[in-house]
């Protein structure tokens with residue numbers, strides 16, 4: 001059964017307020033001093049400003065239109081974009097986790113511009129995250145904006161908070177998935193999704 005078409009196009013995700021770079025720079029300088037680093041040393045003079053701008057860039061999602069089109073061809077097989085590179089910051093340590101996303105859906109009344117799947121991952125990754133939530137949020141966005149018959153999202157990432165410090169589990173890879181609709185409930189569609197992502201599950 002076909003689901004009703006949602007309004008389109010749609011802005012995603014919600015716009016965040018501008019970062020206060022001057023305040024962030026002062027705070028980074030305080031942090032460096034608290035860690036007993038010499039903020040007057042020649043190499044560190046510009047560092048608080050750079051760190052502030054770098055975190056602002058990593059934590060500011062780019063707005064975009066999640067442009068959808070009527071599925072005039074009645075295309076009813078999976079659409080999968082795999083190996084979308086992404087970077088995010090783990091909300092516990094604000095250290096990067098970096099990996100690839102595989103995003104697919106089974107169209108209903110509408111299809112989406114392919115680049116929007118990559119933009120959705122990028123935008124939702126540009127906030128403090130845990131991998132599980134990021135995976136679910138990408139699936140939620142597709143469900144909400146497209147009303148598809150199924151959605152599949154797989155993320156694979158290396159968490160630097162686990163590899164560069166702490167457990168120092170270098171090379172450990174975390175895989176998460178969010179499956180919805182027929183991609184979850186229909187064995188053939190589910191197997192085909194994992195086949196198209198190059199993963200077995």
Ligand SMILES: Nc1nc2c(ncn2[C@@H]2O[C@H](COP(=O)(O)OP(=O)(O)OP(=O)(O)O)[C@@H](O)[C@H]2O)c(=O)[nH]1
Pocket residue numbers: 090091092129130131132159161162165166167
């Ligand atoms: N589930 C989940 N955990 C994450 C993610 N990113 C980081 N973490 C974990 O968050 C946890 C925070 O644990 P805490 O014990 O509060 O922090 P910690 O003392 O720095 O822990 P260690 O990393 O074990 O040294 C760690 O186990 C991290 O590996 C994520 O995306 N998902």
Ligand SMILES: [Zn+2]
Pocket residue numbers: 090091092093094095159161162
């Ligand atoms: Zn972490």
